[in-house]
Amino acid sequence: MIRFLLRFVGMWLLAGGFVALVLDGVRSIASSSLVMTPLGVTWLATSETSLARAEDLVSSNLPAGTWETVMVPLLQAPLFAVLGVLGLLLILIGRPKRR
Template sequence: MIRFLFRFVGLWVLAGAFVALVLDGVRSIASSEIVTTPLGVTWLSVSPGSLTRFQGFVEGTLSSPVWEYLVVPVLGAPLFAVLGVAGALLLLIGRRPAA
């Protein structure tokens, strides 16, 4: 049952990655240059308070270098890439074991 849940969520996350890729593609065609939307910009536009709380949590629980060297590059990565990797990992976790 839990494998099904991982696969189900993984497919939805991959679908979100595809939508983000199409939106970036449309923006790129419209502006005649490659345009990508970073994860941090999307998160900030959807819920700015939760991003601030997440930063405080990471810096308080782990350390400031973890925020600077690990989280900030992920927040600067294109949304479709982050969602694609997350969806692929969820699908790999939920795959059926080899017989």
């Protein structure tokens, strides 16, 4: 049951990454330059309060400087790449056992 759930969520994340890639492609064609939407911009537009809560959580529970060294580069990464990698990882974790 857990494996199915991991694969299911992984497929949805992979699909979301594909949608983000298509949207970035359309924006790139329309502007005649490469456009990649960062994860942080999308998260900020979706839920500003949860981003602030995540920063507080990371800053209070993890060693000093973790937000700047780990989370800031992750938030600057393209949304399609983050969703794609996370989706692939969940699919690989949830794959059936080999016999």
